[in-house]
Structures are given as structure tokens and as C-alpha cells.
Amino acid sequence: MSGKTLYDKLWDSHLVQQRDDGSALIYIDLQLLHEVTSPQAFEGLRLAGRKPWRVSSSLATPDHNVPTTQKERVDGVNGIEDPVSKIQVTTLDDNCNEFGITEFSMKDIRQGIVHVVGPEQGATLPGMTVVCGDSHTSTHGAFGALAHGIGTSEVEHVLATQCLVQKKSRNMLVRVDGELSPWVSAKDVVLAIIGAIGTAGGTGYAIEFGGTGIQSLSMEGRMTVCNMAIEAGARVGLIAVDDTTIEYVKGRPYAPKGEHWDMAVEAWRDLVSDKDAQFDEVVVLKSEDIKPQVTWGTSPEMVIAIDEAIPRAEDQTDPVKKEGYARAWKYMGLEGKTTLADVTLDRVFIGSCTNSRIEDLRIAAQVVKGRKVASTLKQAIVVPGSGLVKAQAEKEGLHTIFEEAGLEWREPGCSMCLAMNADKLGAGEHCASTSNRNFEGRQGFGGRTHLVSPAMAAAAAIAGHFVDVNEFVKH
Amino acid sequence: MRPFTKHTGLAAPLDLANVDTDMIIPKQFLKSIKRTGFGKNLFDELRYEDEGQPDQECTGRPIRKDFVLNQARYQGASVLLARQNFGCGSSREHAPWALDDYGFRAIIAPSFADIFYNNCFKNGLLPIVLAPEEVDQLFAEVAASEGAEVVVDLEAQTVTSPSGDVFEFLVDTFRKHCLLNGLDDIGLTLQQEDSIHRFEEKRMAAAPWLFLSRGQ
Structure with missing residues (x-):
């Protein structure tokens, strides 16, 4: 019998009950909650007279539609100007109070x-x-955790039962071999992977990312890679536990302490795929082939290296692709343009759950330091991923670097990634964005999103258009 | 979930094919943080002349008098007669939520959109597929006599028309069991409560650090 993959191990250790029809009851250790998809779940509990199975397994924070300007943030929830957003955030507060969930x-x-x-x-x-x-x-x-998104009915199901009804996915290994080039980040790696396998390439799979190119990444970088597994169609992205993982976790407020810590570390050391584990699919990329990436279209798979020409619809043989490319060209307003350097940018957004951690902000600050944002730009904003990221950045003086360069320094939240708050693109505006989705209208009605790494976004903010950050920093 | 066993109720005929979920509950009402309260906006665009807004008081709004649910004789209806492909469009659970909140318990049609059909069972609402000619007969009988009631018996899998004709319908055994007993997915999983507890004890012994309480 062959060994187990990391996914197999995580699955087996959480299997409460296997059912005849192939579905299984899986135990959930942690549920994170935010204001948009939880209200009906809590309402469901109330209507059925149910209580959460184990409140200590939940942690909540509002993020999707919280404002990011100082002005709207000084009074907390009371300062939110949009009444609908305010109700959603207030509701999360109320629900967490009522059910005793940490928020x-x-x-x-x-x-x-x-x-x-x-x-x-x-x-x-x-x-x-x-x-x-x-x-x-x-x-x-x-x-090395089994983590994926769920719907509102399932949110309620987990709150009430601590379990989820699931069917097991197949195993895919995406290996990135070799050392990454300077200024090539985790974001470029994951965009290159999506470009290689497509937005449905991971559908039905749990993807484990491995190889030296992945192992060399910091935890921030690894989170960026797994974050976008869903953009490759896989609900689950995984990376094996190593010293980097354990060092990151050590000493964090909710991390195990003392005797528990030693016990935990011993257990965590096994969270790697066995050497003889069989994957249903293996994809290999060479690090040396990965250059800074930029999306040109309306799907994350519509991505090219900065020095490549934008692919044209007429050169596509697959009719579905041809039609998709033509539609994307039109929506993105690319007519008459050859490369992405030809696109004049209107806004730059550095933030989102993909790229708003301290490492992301450090890199962006390094690129803009001592430079000025292009005069053609309407706006460039930096939105830290949390209050603690913001505090750390300010301690390091990053906010001053951003502000002196002409970028706005904001309060934490999802912000322009999905434009549920006031931060959004106008129709036809091009944005260099460190977020994860470039769908039509995602960042605002008619808005045109180009997904990039923080370094590429920062360089684009200064140049006013896309440039190879590797070349840019030399000047 | 509320069980469904046998229901006798006033039937309202909605003589329109391909009723989509946008018609059942328009998008502006999805901003709600609730699963309840959608009833007043059920079929909003068919029912009112103006464009409805979330949290708007609906009693004073101009109504479309010809719409079936605005007619006096169908007030209090709890069975909806519909035409083919009812509930097509999006997967929004707000559609069955709105029908349920309005007071409907069962929907009878020659066919349903797949996702909507599924969503109904999750919300204690019974969708019934009858042959087109049987649905035609129900439409005719309901139109002919004011206050006509139909009887829906899930246990027997029958619909009895106002004139006493009995039509049989099919329903998945598992779904029938859930609905008869008022079991939603959560209810079903909770039947495995002992297994979950046993698993939890095992896990607590192996990984006690996962079970520490979190302070604020």
C-alpha cells in the first residue's frame, strides 16, 4: 500500500463518519466568521432554537464592508456611513455577543x-x-491545515454540529522546482501556476504546493499561494509543515504553550506527504521560468509575464477561448495595445487577503521609497490586512514612506478587492491590484483589474503603467 | 425544520411558465441579513407597480390588481399552482425563504428547476411534480370555485383536487423521510451526536491544545 498524502492524513484525522453514498462527516476545528455570510446562519440557529456546538472553535471579525478611511473609522461601527453595511457589521457584533463567540x-x-x-x-x-x-x-x-470556503447553510451546519458533510477530493501536487529569481514573489508563482493549469485546472482536487520554490517562501508568501488555490478551481490548497511553519506559529496569542506546545510540534512534524504517497495529478514548474506576472483579462488565468505580448483572440484555436479572449479584450479596452506597458493606469490597490501582510507592505515600501507616484494616477491606496499589520508597519515607518511617495495609508479591511465598501473603481478605469480576482465589475462597475504582486503594483504606481520591477529598481 | 405531513389549504394559480428566482425575489432584497421577512417582497415586480426597496413599508405601495396574489379570493393561500420550469435562475435560497415566509407550504407544477427544487426541501417547502393535464385540471377547478382547497398528503404521496380527484406524485424516499420528520441537514447530522462526541473526546486527548477556551 502506498503512503498517504498530506491531504489524506488531514482527511483521515477528521473523519467522524463515512457514509455509503461516498459522503462523509468531517470534524471542523476552527470556523472563522465575518459579517456578510454569517447573519442568516445565526438567524437559522435562533429559529431552530439551537446553540453553537463549541463556541471556542469560532473566531469572528468584520472585514468585507468596513470603511478604510480614518474619518469613517474613528467611531467604530457607528461611523459607517452606508446604512446597509452598518447593519451587517452591527449584526455580527450582536450575534457574537449573543452566542458568546470571540470577535x-x-x-x-x-x-x-x-x-x-x-x-x-x-x-x-x-x-x-x-x-x-x-x-x-x-x-x-x-x-498544513485542511481549509476551504463554505456557503451560509454550511456555516450554520458547522456552528450547530461542529461537522460538515463532504466528499473527498482527489490529490494534486504542484511542484515548483529551483530558486526563484530576484523580485519574483509568491504572487508571481501562483499566477504562473494558474496560467499553466487554468482556472478549472484544480477543480475536484486538493492541491498540495511543494518543491524548493515553495519551501523557500516565508509563511506570508505561502499564504499568498494557497489563497489563490481557489482561483485555480481547487477549494483546498496545502503546504507541508516545516521549520518555517513552526517558527511562525510559536509564541502567537492562541498558539499552544508549554507542554502543549511540545506535544503539538511533535504531531505537526508528521504533516507532510509520505515519500511514497501517490498523487492523482502532478504538475511541475521551474522557478527559473517564472517572471513577474500581470493579468491582462477578466479571469486569473488570463495572465502573462511582464515582457510578453498580450495574447490575441484571433490567434486562439479553441472556440470557447477565442470568444472569451475577444470579450475580455473588449471589456479591458485593449484595442491598439501590444503589451501591458501600453496600458495607462488610473488606480493602484495594495491590499486584500492575498497581499496585505507585513512582508507585502515592506516590499512595496522598498520599491516606492524616495520616489513619487505618477501624476497620471488618480489614486494609489495601501490597505493593511489587520490593525496589527498596520501598527507594525507604522512602527517600521512604512506609512511615512508610502505617504511621502503619494500613496494613501488606510485602515484595515477587504476594501477595493471586492468593492463592498466605498473603495472602488470607476467604469473603464485600469487598476494595478494585489488582490485575487479580475472578474468583470469585481472592483466596481466597469472597472478593469490587473492582478500583480505588491512589488509590481508599487513599481506601476510610480511609473503610471506596468514595468518589470526587476528593471525598475535598477534605475 | 418544520415537518410536512398532510396539508389542506387554499390554492392560488400562478399561470406563468419559467418563473425565475429573480421574479420570486428580486436582487435588491438579498442585502437583507435575515432568512425571514422576504414574504412581503415575494414576486415584488409582479405584485407592485413601483420598484421595491429593502426595508420599505409595502402596505401603501401601488399594487398590480390583476396579479393573482392581490385578488381577494386568494388571500391566505398556502398552496401555489404553477407552470413548467418553476424556480429557474439563480441558486438563491432567498426564493424558497420568500415563498415560505409568505405562507406557502407546497408548490404544484409540471416541472421545477433543479436547484430550486432542492432548496425547497431544505426549507420545509414541498415541491410537487404532477402531469401537465393534472395541473391543468387543478387550475380549472380552482378557477371555477372560490375558496377551493386542495389536500396534499406527503405520507400517501397524493394531491386531492377540490372535486375529490386524487393524483399521485413521486418523491425521493430520503427527502420524504426528512420532510415528514422535519429533519434538515443539521437535524440529520445531529442524529450522529454520539459519534461526534466520541470523535471529539478522541481528538481532545490527541490534540488538547485545540480545545482551550478563547478569552475575548
Whole structure:
């Protein structure tokens, strides 16, 4: 019998009951909650007269539609101008109070994007099952945890039963071999992977990311990679536990302490795929081939290296692709353009659950330091992923670097990634964004999103258009 | 979930094919943080002349008098007669939520959209597929006599028309069991409560650090 993959191990250790029809009852260790997908779940509990199975397994924070300007944030939830957003955030506060769930509310320095907050607090731990009513829950797989997004009915199901009815996915290994080039980041790696396998390439699979190119990444970088597993169609992204993982977790507020810590580390050391484990699919990329990436279209798979020409619809043979490319060209307003350097940018957004951690901000600050944002730009904003990321950045003086360069320094939240708050693109505006989705209208009605790494976004903010950050920093 | 066993109620005929979920509950009402309260906006665009807004008081709004649910004789209806492909469109559970909140317990149609059909069972609402000619007969009988009631018996899998004709319908055994006993997914999983507890004890012994309480 062949060995087990990391996914197999996590699955087996959480299997409560296997059913005849192939579905199974899986135990959930941690549920993260935010204001948008939880209200009906709590309402469901109330209507049925149910209580959460285990309140200590939940952690909540508002993120999707919290405002990011100082002006709207000084009074906490009371300062939110949009009444609908305000009700959603207030409701989360009320629900957490009623059911006794720990919440980092708007005035708490620990508030932020759920997928930044969980790991930052040590709430996300290796070997856990983690769910949240948000597809980017795959982020937490960076810790060797089984993590994925769920719907509102399932949020309620987990609250009430601590379990989820699931069918097991197949195993895929995406290996990135070799040392990454300077200024090539985790974001470029994951965009290159999505470009290689497509947005449906991972459908039905749990993807484990491995190889030296992945192992060399920091935890922040690993989270960026797993975050976008869903953009490759896989609900689950995973990375094996190693010293980097354990060092990151150590000493965090909710991480185990003392005797528990030693016990935990011993258990976590096994959270790697066995040497003889069989994967249903293996994809290999060479690090040396990965250059800074930029998306040109309206799907994350519509991505090219900065020095490549934008692919044209007429050159496509697959009719579905041809039609998709033509539609994307039109929506993105690319007519007459050859490369992405030809696109004049209107806005730059550095933030989101993909790229708003301290490492992301450090890199962006390094690029813009002593430079000025292009005069053609309408706006460039930096939105830290949590209050603690913001505090750390300010301690390091990063906010001053950004502000002196002409970028706005904001309060933590999801912000322009999905434009549920006031931060959004106008119709036809091009944005260099460190977020995860470039769908039509995602960042605002008619808005045109180009997904990039923080370094590439920072360089683009200065140049006013896309440039190879590797070349840019030499000048 | 509320069980469904046998229901006798006033039937309202909605003589329109391909009723989609946007018609059942328009998008602006999805901003609600609740699963309840959608009843006043059920079929909002068919029912009112103006464009409805979330949290708007609906009693004073101009109504479309010809719409079936605005007619005096159908007030208090709890069985909806519909045409083919009812509930097509999005997967929003707000659609069955709205029908349920309005007071409907069962929907009878020649066919349903798949996702909507599924969502109904999750919300204690019974969707019944009858042959087109049987549905035609029900439409005719209900139109002919004011206050006509139909009887839906899930145990027997029958619908009895106002004139006493009995039509049989099919329903998945498992779904029938859930609905008869008022078991939703959560209810079903909770039947495994002992297994979950046993698993939890085992896990607590192996990984006690996962079970520490969190302070605020």
C-alpha cells in the first residue's frame, strides 16, 4: 500500500463518519466568521432554537464592508456611513455577543481580514480543519491545515454540529522546482501556476504546493499561494509543515504553550506527504521560468509575464477561448495595445487577503521609497490586512514612506478587492491590484483589474503603467 | 425544520411558465441579513407597480390588481399552482425563504428547476411534480370555485383536487423521510451526536491544545 498524502492524513484525522453514498462527516476545528455570510446562519440557529456546538472553535471579525478611511473609522461601527453595511457589521457584533463567540470588532486593534487575522493570532494551526463563509479560506492551507470556503447553510451546519458533510477530493501536487529569481514573489508563482493549469485546472482536487520554490517562501508568501488555490478551481490548497511553519506559529496569542506546545510540534512534524504517497495529478514548474506576472483579462488565468505580448483572440484555436479572449479584450479596452506597458493606469490597490501582510507592505515600501507616484494616477491606496499589520508597519515607518511617495495609508479591511465598501473603481478605469480576482465589475462597475504582486503594483504606481520591477529598481 | 405531513389549504394559480428566482425575489432584497421577512417582497415586480426597496413599508405601495396574489379570493393561500420550469435562475435560497415566509407550504407544477427544487426541501417547502393535464385540471377547478382547497398528503404521496380527484406524485424516499420528520441537514447530522462526541473526546486527548477556551 502506498503512503498517504498530506491531504489524506488531514482527511483521515477528521473523519467522524463515512457514509455509503461516498459522503462523509468531517470534524471542523476552527470556523472563522465575518459579517456578510454569517447573519442568516445565526438567524437559522435562533429559529431552530439551537446553540453553537463549541463556541471556542469560532473566531469572528468584520472585514468585507468596513470603511478604510480614518474619518469613517474613528467611531467604530457607528461611523459607517452606508446604512446597509452598518447593519451587517452591527449584526455580527450582536450575534457574537449573543452566542458568546470571540470577535475582534471594528475598534479592536486585532480586527482585520479574516484570513490575515486567523494566522496572525495563532488561531489557525497546523493539522486543523478550518472553514469560513469565504472562498479564500484556502489561505490557511499554508499551515498544513485542511481549509476551504463554505456557503451560509454550511456555516450554520458547522456552528450547530461542529461537522460538515463532504466528499473527498482527489490529490494534486504542484511542484515548483529551483530558486526563484530576484523580485519574483509568491504572487508571481501562483499566477504562473494558474496560467499553466487554468482556472478549472484544480477543480475536484486538493492541491498540495511543494518543491524548493515553495519551501523557500516565508509563511506570508505561502499564504499568498494557497489563497489563490481557489482561483485555480481547487477549494483546498496545502503546504507541508516545516521549520518555517513552526517558527511562525510559536509564541502567537492562541498558539499552544508549554507542554502543549511540545506535544503539538511533535504531531505537526508528521504533516507532510509520505515519500511514497501517490498523487492523482502532478504538475511541475521551474522557478527559473517564472517572471513577474500581470493579468491582462477578466479571469486569473488570463495572465502573462511582464515582457510578453498580450495574447490575441484571433490567434486562439479553441472556440470557447477565442470568444472569451475577444470579450475580455473588449471589456479591458485593449484595442491598439501590444503589451501591458501600453496600458495607462488610473488606480493602484495594495491590499486584500492575498497581499496585505507585513512582508507585502515592506516590499512595496522598498520599491516606492524616495520616489513619487505618477501624476497620471488618480489614486494609489495601501490597505493593511489587520490593525496589527498596520501598527507594525507604522512602527517600521512604512506609512511615512508610502505617504511621502503619494500613496494613501488606510485602515484595515477587504476594501477595493471586492468593492463592498466605498473603495472602488470607476467604469473603464485600469487598476494595478494585489488582490485575487479580475472578474468583470469585481472592483466596481466597469472597472478593469490587473492582478500583480505588491512589488509590481508599487513599481506601476510610480511609473503610471506596468514595468518589470526587476528593471525598475535598477534605475 | 418544520415537518410536512398532510396539508389542506387554499390554492392560488400562478399561470406563468419559467418563473425565475429573480421574479420570486428580486436582487435588491438579498442585502437583507435575515432568512425571514422576504414574504412581503415575494414576486415584488409582479405584485407592485413601483420598484421595491429593502426595508420599505409595502402596505401603501401601488399594487398590480390583476396579479393573482392581490385578488381577494386568494388571500391566505398556502398552496401555489404553477407552470413548467418553476424556480429557474439563480441558486438563491432567498426564493424558497420568500415563498415560505409568505405562507406557502407546497408548490404544484409540471416541472421545477433543479436547484430550486432542492432548496425547497431544505426549507420545509414541498415541491410537487404532477402531469401537465393534472395541473391543468387543478387550475380549472380552482378557477371555477372560490375558496377551493386542495389536500396534499406527503405520507400517501397524493394531491386531492377540490372535486375529490386524487393524483399521485413521486418523491425521493430520503427527502420524504426528512420532510415528514422535519429533519434538515443539521437535524440529520445531529442524529450522529454520539459519534461526534466520541470523535471529539478522541481528538481532545490527541490534540488538547485545540480545545482551550478563547478569552475575548
